[in-house]
Amino acid sequence: MPELERIEEPRVTEPGEKERYFIRFTLAQRYLHAVLFTTFLGLAATGLPLRFSESVWARELARVVGGFGAILFFHKFCALALTLAFLIHVKDLATRAFVHHEKGIFWGNTSMVANWKDVKDLFGHLRWFIGMGPRPTFERYAYWEKFDYWAVFWGMVVIGFSGYAMWFAPFFARFLPGWALNAVLVVHSEEGLLAILFIFSIHFVNTHLRPDSFPMDMVIFTGVESEEEFKTKRPQEYQRLARQGKLNARVGQAPASWQIHFARVVGFTAILIGLTLLVLTLSAYFT
Numbered sequence: 001m002p003e004l005e006r007i008e009e010p011r012v013t014e015p016g017e018k019e020r021y022f023i024r025f026t027l028a029q030r031y032l033h034a035v036l037f038t039t040f041l042g043l044a045a046t047g048l049p050l051r052f053s054e055s056v057w058a059r060e061l062a063r064v065v066g067g068f069g070a071i072l073f074f075h076k077f078c079a080l081a082l083t084l085a086f087l088i089h090v091k092d093l094a095t096r097a098f099v100h101h102e103k104g105i106f107w108g109n110t111s112m113v114a115n116w117k118d119v120k121d122l123f124g125h126l127r128w129f130i131g132m133g134p135r136p137t138f139e140r141y142a143y144w145e146k147f148d149y150w151a152v153f154w155g156m157v158v159i160g161f162s163g164y165a166m167w168f169a170p171f172f173a174r175f176l177p178g179w180a181l182n183a184v185l186v187v188h189s190e191e192g193l194l195a196i197l198f199i200f201s202i203h204f205v206n207t208h209l210r211p212d213s214f215p216m217d218m219v220i221f222t223g224v225e226s227e228e229e230f231k232t233k234r235p236q237e238y239q240r241l242a243r244q245g246k247l248n249a250r251v252g253q254a255p256a257s258w259q260i261h262f263a264r265v266v267g268f269t270a271i272l273i274g275l276t277l278l279v280l281t282l283s284a285y286f287t
Contacts (some may be wrong), residue, residue, distance in 0.1 A: 021224040023252040028092075030223050031157050035085040037150070037270055042078035044196045046071045051189055052284035079163055086156050109139045109240060112150070118143035139236045144206050155195045193281070200278040201253035204271060216271075221263030222255035 025033075049058035049071050062068045096102040120136070122144050129134035133227040141149075165172045169181055208216045212233065217246035219225045231238050241247040255263075 007107070016103065019254070021252050022230050022247075022250045023223060023225060024219050024225055025223045030220060032085055032089060033220050035081060037258050039078040039082040040199065040272055041270060041277075042199075042226045043082065043192075044077060044286065045273070046075035046078065047192050048196070048277060048281055048284070050075065051193065053285040055183060055280075055287075058284070059278055062203075079167075083156075083160060086152075086160075090156070097219045110168065111147050111239070112141055114143065114146050114150075118146060132287060134162075137235045138233070140234060140236075141241070148203055148206070149234075151195070151198065158167045159188055159191045159195060162191070193285075200274040200281075204274060207269065208267070216264065218255070218260065218267070221267060222259050224252045227247065 049055075050059050050068065051059050053068060062071055065071060065074075097105040102168060106113050108113070117139070121138065124133060124136035125143075128135045165176070165181065165184040166188060173181060182212075207213065219229075232273075238247070243252060
């Protein structure tokens with residue numbers, strides 16, 4: 001007779017029992033995210049003064065750091081660091097997909113590519129918001145996480161290309177018409193502004209300020225989440241791993257107290273900087 005599939009039963013934490021933690025992000029993924037949000041904050045903090053150079057706060061910042069030339073230098077440095085991180089990520093994806101033939105990169109439960117379930121989850125969420133249906137349950141990635149992910153890809157292509165076209169204008173002028181070089185200035189400025197507004201409002205709210213994560217989602221800093229958090233936020237993934245007998249393979253160590261404190265300091269600092277830049281952006285844009 002064929003061997004029956006072993007089903008790993010989800011455990012219930014007994015009173016007084018030490019709670020289990022599950023790995024969600026690897027150390028390499030957390031390092032990549034650290035480079036991503038650090039360089040993005042740097043690009044925002046240097047790009048906005050260049051974009052709104054007539055604002056009082058922009059002129060004051062330029063005076064403190066040594067002029068707009070110094071701001072532009074730091075802007076380019078952050079751009080190079082972010083580009084390198086992006087290329088490393090793309091190389092990792094290509095290696096996993098085409099060298100190691102890893103399943104689920106481009107489609108399936110663990111993929112960041114949107115599918116029909118994400119569409120249903122989106123409309124299901126909208127119905128739940130107005131009390132017309134149950135709250136949808138999610139797999140490894142929710143639809144808004146996939147949207148955030150692909151927004152970075154879009155930004156790297158559009159904002160990155162336009163930025164390098166301005167930086168190395170003599171080279172790009174060899175095969176781009178003059179109007180295109182003028183257009184990249186507008187594209188870089190407006191798309192960069194859109195990215196800043198999105199990250200500092202929508203992304204911060206979705207990730208850290210929504211009720212089940214408030215005041216901060218620590219998993220991207222510690223890499224692990226409690227079993228209760230896992231079951232609550234992504235019950236479909238939890239149940240799938242239990243059915244496949246892979247739940248125990250994801251068990252990790254509880255974060256140390258220093259990790260929690262460090263994550264809170266870094267996270268709250270990033271949120272504070274982001275919200276400050278958001279306020280300065282809106283004030284400069286409308287005045």
